[in-house]
Amino acid sequence: xxxxxxxxxxxxxxxxxxxxxxxxxxxxxxxxxxxxxxxxxxxxxxxxxxxxxxxxxxxxxxxxxxxxxxxxxxxxxxxxxxxxxxxxxxxxxxxxxxxxxxxxxxxxxxxxxxxxxxxxxxxxxxxxxxxxxxxxxxxxxxxxxxxxxxxxxxxxxxxxxxxxxxxxxxxxxxxxxxxxxxxxxxxxxxxxxxxxxxxxxxxxxxxxxxxxxxxxxxxxxxxxxxxxxxxxxxxxxxxxxxxxxxxxxxxxxxxxxxxxxxxxxxxxxxxxxxxxxxxxxxxxxxxxxxxxxxxxxxxxxxxxxxxxxxxxxxxxxxxxxxxxxxxxxxxxxxxxxxxxxxxxxxxxxxxxxxxxxxxxxxxxxxx
Numbered sequence: 001x002x003x004x005x006x007x008x009x010x011x012x013x014x015x016x017x018x019x020x021x022x023x024x025x026x027x028x029x030x031x032x033x034x035x036x037x038x039x040x041x042x043x044x045x046x047x048x049x050x051x052x053x054x055x056x057x058x059x060x061x062x063x064x065x066x067x068x069x070x071x072x073x074x075x076x077x078x079x080x081x082x083x084x085x086x087x088x089x090x091x092x093x094x095x096x097x098x099x100x101x102x103x104x105x106x107x108x109x110x111x112x113x114x115x116x117x118x119x120x121x122x123x124x125x126x127x128x129x130x131x132x133x134x135x136x137x138x139x140x141x142x143x144x145x146x147x148x149x150x151x152x153x154x155x156x157x158x159x160x161x162x163x164x165x166x167x168x169x170x171x172x173x174x175x176x177x178x179x180x181x182x183x184x185x186x187x188x189x190x191x192x193x194x195x196x197x198x199x200x201x202x203x204x205x206x207x208x209x210x211x212x213x214x215x216x217x218x219x220x221x222x223x224x225x226x227x228x229x230x231x232x233x234x235x236x237x238x239x240x241x242x243x244x245x246x247x248x249x250x251x252x253x254x255x256x257x258x259x260x261x262x263x264x265x266x267x268x269x270x271x272x273x274x275x276x277x278x279x280x281x282x283x284x285x286x287x288x289x290x291x292x293x294x295x296x297x298x299x300x301x302x303x304x305x306x307x308x309x310x311x312x313x314x315x316x317x318x319x320x321x322x323x324x325x326x327x328x329x330x331x332x333x334x335x336x337x338x339x340x341x342x343x344x345x346x347x348x349x350x351x352x353x354x355x356x357x358x359x360x361x362x363x364x365x366x367x
Contacts, residue, residue: 055187055188055208056175056187057146057175057177058146059145060143060144060145061142061143061144061145061189061208062142062143063126063127063128063140063142063143064128064208064211064212066092066095066100066124066211067092067095067239068092068093068094068095068367069091069092069239069240069241069242069367070091070092070095070211070237070238070239070241071089071090071091071092071237071238071239071241072089072090072210072211072212072234072236072237073087073088073089073090073234073235073236073237074087074088074089074090074120074232074233074234074235075087075232075233075235076088076120076230076231076232076233077230077231077232077233078229078230079226079228079229079230080226080227080228081226086109087235088104088105088106088109089104089105089106089241090102090103090104090120090121091103091104091105091241091245091367093245093247093365093367097126098125098126099123099124099125099126100123100124100125100126101122101123101124102120102121102122102124103121103245103246103247103365104121104245104246105243105244105245105246106246107246107362108332109121110246110247110248110362111248111250111289111291111332111360111362113248114248114249114250114358114360115250115291115292115358115360116132116133117131117132117133117134118132118133119131119132119133119137120132120216120232127140127141127142128140128142128212132155133155133157134155134157134165135153135154135155135156135165135166136153136154136155136166137153137154137155138152138153138154139152139154139169139171139191139193139202139204140152140206141171144173144189144206145173146173146174146175146189147172147173147174148172148173149170149171149172149173150170150171151168151169151170151171152168152169152171152193153166153167153168153169154166154167154169154193154201154202154218155167156221157229167195167201167221168195168196169193169194169195169201169202170193170194170195170196171191171192171193171202172191172192172194173189173190173191173206174189174190174191174192175187175188175189175190176188176189176190176205179205179207179214180205180214180215181207181209181210181214181234182234182235182236183209183210186207186209186210186214187207187208187209188205188206188207188208188209188214189205189206190203190204190205191203191204191205191206195221199219199221200219201218201219201221202216202217202218202219203216203217203219204216204217207234210234210237211237212234212237213232213234214233214234215231215232215233215234216231216232216233217230217231218230218231241367242367243366243367244364244365244366244367245364245365245367246362246363246364246365247362247363247365248288248360248361248362248363249360249361249363250291250358250359250360250361251284251358251359252356252357252358253281253282253283253290253340253357253358253359254279254281254292254340254342254355254356254357255355255356255357256276256279256342256344256353256354256355256356257274257276257352257353257354257355258274258275258276258277258344258346258352258353259272259273259274259297259303259346259350259351259352259353260272260273260274260346260347260350260351260352261299261301261346261348261349261350261351261352262349262350263350274352276344277343277344277345278341278342278343278344279341279342280339280340280341280342281339281340281342281357282337282338282339282340283310283335283336283337283338283340283359284337284359285337286361287335287337287359287360287361288334288335288360288361288362289332289333289334289335289359289360289362290331290332290333290334290335290336290357290358290359290360291331291332291357291358291360292330292331292355292356292357292358293328293329293330293331293354293355293356293357294307294317294328294329294331294353294354294355295326295327295328295329295352295353295354295355296317296318296319296325296326296327296351296352296353297319297321297324297325297326297327297350297351297352297353298319298320298321298324298325298326298346298348298349298350298351298352299321299323299324299348299349299350299351300321300322300323300324300348300349300350301320301321301346301347301348301349301350301351302318302319302320302321302346302347302348302351303318303319303344303345303346303351303352303353304316304317304318304344304345304346305317305318305342305343305344305353305355306342306343306344307340307341307342307355308340308341308342308343309336309340310336310337310338310339310340311336311338317329319351321348321349321350321351331357335359335360342355
């Protein structure tokens with residue numbers, strides 16, 4: 001398993017790709033390049049009970065039942081300043097008594113999911129329990145009732161603040177008749193998850209007419225950071241989806257760190273040397289993509305990193321700090337199989353290189 005720090009470094013890459021989330025669910029149009037048969041169906045999923053008008057505050061709401069071909073259009077935003085985000089479909093490709101599997105129609109998102117295990121793709125329990133970013137996303141407890149309180153958890157994605165792999169949550173459901181959705185205002189439950197000290201970490205609206213969340217917001221537990229980690233907004237749903245979905249698998253082929261200098265400014269700084277200036281790695285023949293990041297940092301110094309392909313092409317990244325410079329380059333390309341080489345060198349006050357690369361294999365499935 002990839003160490004959590006490395007995992008979060010790749011999340012940073014995905015943040016750069018996807019953009020950054022607004023406090024309010026924005027009015028985002030479905031991308032124009034979607035074909036008509038792939039546009040989210042604004043109607044209700046076939047076979048589900050229509051709870052648009054008859055859900056009352058006194059009702060006890062069971063878990064939804066998903067079928068193969070049910071699909072949920074999502075628009076995902078990262079941070080608190082993004083107004084563009086990233087749209088994709090999540091499609092049920094497996095349904096059974098033990099749960100479901102969600103895949104996507106987006107090649108890009110499938111690659112990212114293979115590397116970091118996005119919580120809104122992959123395995124989903126019959127109780128809508130999710131996994132992702134290194135742990136369980138236990139956010140639901142059915143049946144839902146007005147005022148219900150239960151215990152759940154999410155992975156600790158702010159490990160610099162809490163020294164724990166998980167963040168325990170107390171979740172509270174409140175009935176509401178007017179959840180804002182693409183289909184208008186629908187009845188359902190507004191759920192808030194808080195830590196032991198009352199800090200709000202998760203907030204979502206569950207609309208039974210959709211069969212999943214209408215919106216989901218995950219907040220940063222660190223008050224010094226951007227207040228929002230990400231927001232996911234429902235952009236439509238339907239049944240009987242047809243087309244191509246992608247399921248990818250990723251394997252770490254390189255995780256390399258090299259650097260030198262002082263770990264803190266003088267006079268308290270202590271010298272360090274992370275000796276890994278040269279290495280080789282192999283991209284297998286079966287790989288479709290090479291995916292990951294290259295990160296260079298320098299403070300009153302310089303760092304250069306050279307990546308050499310099997311065919312001899314040299315790719316250089318560098319950072320020259322005066323006083324400081326940090327640079328991240330996303331690696332996302334068709335895989336060239338064979339032996340690759342990495343060389344990193346630096347000088348000055350402090351400089352560091354981090355390279356984290358995955359070989360990704362893609363499988364296309366027709367529904």
